[in-house]
Amino acid sequence: MDFGFTKEQESFRQEVRDFLEKKIECGAFEIISNGWLENSSQEFSKEMSERGWIGMTWPKEYGGQERTYMDRAILMEEMLTCQAPIAYHFLADRQVGPAIIHFGNDDHKKEYLPKIINAEISMVLGLSEPNAGSDLVSVKTYAKEEGDFFILNGQKVWTTGAHRADYIWMIVRTDLDAPKHKGISEFILDLKTPGVTVRPIINIAGVHSFNEVFFEDVKVPKENLVGVKNRGFYQLMAQVDYERAGLERLMQNYPVFVNLVEYVKKEKRNGQPLSKDPMVRNTLAELEVEYQIGRLFCYQVAWTLTQGRIPNYEAALCKAYCTQYEQRLSDAATRILGLYGQLMPGSKWAPMNGEAADSYLWSVSYTLQGGSLEVLKNIVATRGLGLPVAKK
Numbered sequence: 001m002d003f004g005f006t007k008e009q010e011s012f013r014q015e016v017r018d019f020l021e022k023k024i025e026c027g028a029f030e031i032i033s034n035g036w037l038e039n040s041s042q043e044f045s046k047e048m049s050e051r052g053w054i055g056m057t058w059p060k061e062y063g064g065q066e067r068t069y070m071d072r073a074i075l076m077e078e079m080l081t082c083q084a085p086i087a088y089h090f091l092a093d094r095q096v097g098p099a100i101i102h103f104g105n106d107d108h109k110k111e112y113l114p115k116i117i118n119a120e121i122s123m124v125l126g127l128s129e130p131n132a133g134s135d136l137v138s139v140k141t142y143a144k145e146e147g148d149f150f151i152l153n154g155q156k157v158w159t160t161g162a163h164r165a166d167y168i169w170m171i172v173r174t175d176l177d178a179p180k181h182k183g184i185s186e187f188i189l190d191l192k193t194p195g196v197t198v199r200p201i202i203n204i205a206g207v208h209s210f211n212e213v214f215f216e217d218v219k220v221p222k223e224n225l226v227g228v229k230n231r232g233f234y235q236l237m238a239q240v241d242y243e244r245a246g247l248e249r250l251m252q253n254y255p256v257f258v259n260l261v262e263y264v265k266k267e268k269r270n271g272q273p274l275s276k277d278p279m280v281r282n283t284l285a286e287l288e289v290e291y292q293i294g295r296l297f298c299y300q301v302a303w304t305l306t307q308g309r310i311p312n313y314e315a316a317l318c319k320a321y322c323t324q325y326e327q328r329l330s331d332a333a334t335r336i337l338g339l340y341g342q343l344m345p346g347s348k349w350a351p352m353n354g355e356a357a358d359s360y361l362w363s364v365s366y367t368l369q370g371g372s373l374e375v376l377k378n379i380v381a382t383r384g385l386g387l388p389v390a391k392k
Contacts, residue, residue, distance in 0.1 A: 003296070009074055016078040019051070024082065033253040033355045034362060035083030036090075038207060040164055045089040045119035054093050055117045057305075062101060062109060063117040073247060073302035077295075080251035087161060092116040092123040094246065096169045099239045103186070103227035112167075112188065126156040126170030126189075126213060127236075133158075134372040136171065137180040137233060141215060143172045143187070150174070150187070150225070152195075152218040158369065162198045162211040165191060171232050178230060186232040187224050194218070205361040206344070238310070240371065250294040250322040252366070253329060253359040257287060259352045260333050267351075274336070283332050287325075294322045313384030320376040323366035330359040 005013070023029065029039060048054055057072050058064025079086055097116050100108050115121040132138040141154025152172060162168065168189050175183030191198065195218035201210035227235045261284060264274035274280050297318040304311040311318075333356035334341040343350035344357050367373040381387045 005070075005074070009070065012071060013074050013078060016053075016075055020078060020082045020084060023047075023084070029083070029085050031083050031255050032353075033083065033255045033359050034207075035255075036080055036086050036248065037160075037209060037252070038087070039083075039085035040087035040122070040161065041085040042088045042119060042122070044085050048086070048089070049117060049119040054089050054119060055097055055113070058097060058101060058113070058117075062113045069302040069305035070299070073299055076247045077251070080247055081254060083255060088122050089116065089119050090248075091125060091161070091169075092121070095125065095239055096123045099169070099186075099235070100226065102238065103235050107223060108188070108226060121167060122161070122165040123167045123169055123188075124159055124161045124165040126159055126162075126168040128158045129155060130157055133368070134375045136236070137184065139171055139173055139184065141170075141172045142176065143174050143185065143220060145174075145222075148222055150220040150222065152187075152189070152215045152220050154215050156213040156215075157210075158201070159198075159211045159213050160209055162191065162213050163200060163208065167191060168213065169226075171236055174232075175230050181233050183230055184232040184236075185229050186226040186235055187220055188226060189218070189220055189224060193220070203362070204364065205358050207362075240315075247295075247298045249319050249366075249370075250291070250298055250325060253326055253355075253362070256333050256352070256355050256359045257291065257329055259355065260284070260336065263352055264336065280336055283336065287329055287332060290325050290328070294318075294325050297321055313380050316371070316376040316379035317384065319370060320367075320373055320380065324373070326359075326366050327363045330356065330363045334360050 023044070024031070028044065029035060029041070045054065052065050053075055055062070055064045056067045056075070057069055058066070060066050093116065097113060100112055104112070112121070116123070127136060129139050129141060131140065139154075141152065141156065143150035143152045154172065156168075156170065159168070168191055170187055170189060171184050172187060173183050174185040177183070189196070191213075195216045197214040197216070199212045199214070200208045201212060202208055203210060226232075264277075264280055264284070267274045269277070297314075301311045301314050301318050304314055333352075337351050337356050340349060340351050341356045343354050345354035347354055350357070382389055
């Protein structure tokens with residue numbers, strides 16, 4: 001098996017690196033953990049759009065380039081290595097666009113796909129609710145038909161980026177009497193619609209990335225229904241693999257590992273560099289090996305998509321492994337740094353500018369968001385290994 005890249009892929013990687021190096025040199029952004037998520041920049045996204053780096057895997061008829069998912073994985077690896085500010089277009093590019101291509105009607109494709117490609121709009125995902133996290137069939141937000149509209153009432157939670165987005169891609173219940181899986185539909189909703197309220201959730205790292213979104217008698221035009229009414233859950237299941245398998249699950253805190261390696265080379269304890277400590281050396285070696293394994297998992301998913309197959313259990317395995325790796329990385333960093341590793345960004349005493357503590361607090365959510373670890377293990381067990389489903 002050849003684990004190498006083609007000359008064309010290596011050339012593309014260098015093209016992306018050259019672009020990023022110039023942006024860093026001119027001060028467009030800093031390389032900090034979670035920077036890709038926290039720092040949304042429409043200007044940066046528009047520059048990526050001009051280079052054809054948004055929607056690059058989409059069909060040409062919708063503005064894409066029909067490039068491979070391997071190419072997109074290379075792009076994402078380089079972007080995440082530098083923590084480039086890609087949040088503005090990221091969710092629309094990764095998940096919403098492909099969903100519109102597969103399930104949207106012609107009007108949806110004409111209205112939204114060009115705007116996503118050109119970085120003119122930002123979209124977020126409205127899936128989780130207070131009593132429906134991993135168990136999405138339990139959503140209670142309800143849309144009732146009235147004439148040419150659906151009247152929407154309910155609440156979403158943990159909606160990343162809703163405070164700065166234009167649209168929300170959401171699932172709601174449209175049939176209260178149908179079995180749970182068969183009464184859900186997908187909608188696109190303008191977040192400026194009357195009756196929509198976005199409230200911030202400040203996470204334990206002190207960052208505003210999550211939100212609650214409330215809907216009170218919101219009038220949603222019927223043309224905003226995507227796909228078949230009451231088939232939204234089945235449509236969603238074909239979309240979540242895009243969410244679970246990207247390199248962002250592995251590299252959200254990549255700068256922590258890079259800075260930790262540099263830190264142990266310079267920091268001395270008992271007159272010796274920390275890099276001479278056998279325990280520290282072993283920990284960093286394990287992290288490097290685990291990182292490379294996770295990287296191969298991510299590229300396996302990209303390769304599977306390039307072959308035209310849906311990487312269902314592969315995506316679940318990839319996310320389960322990579323998010324746990326991220327947690328082990330932040331835990332190892334705080335242990336190696338000692339008590340000072342608990343200091344947050346902004347403290348003059350914090351080593352690595354407090355990124356170890358910051359990443360540690362962020363990491364709590366990694367094995368929950370986008371599908372909990374337990375759900376992912378069940379997918380790997382039943383769909384990947386063919387193990388029997390437990391009967392009640």
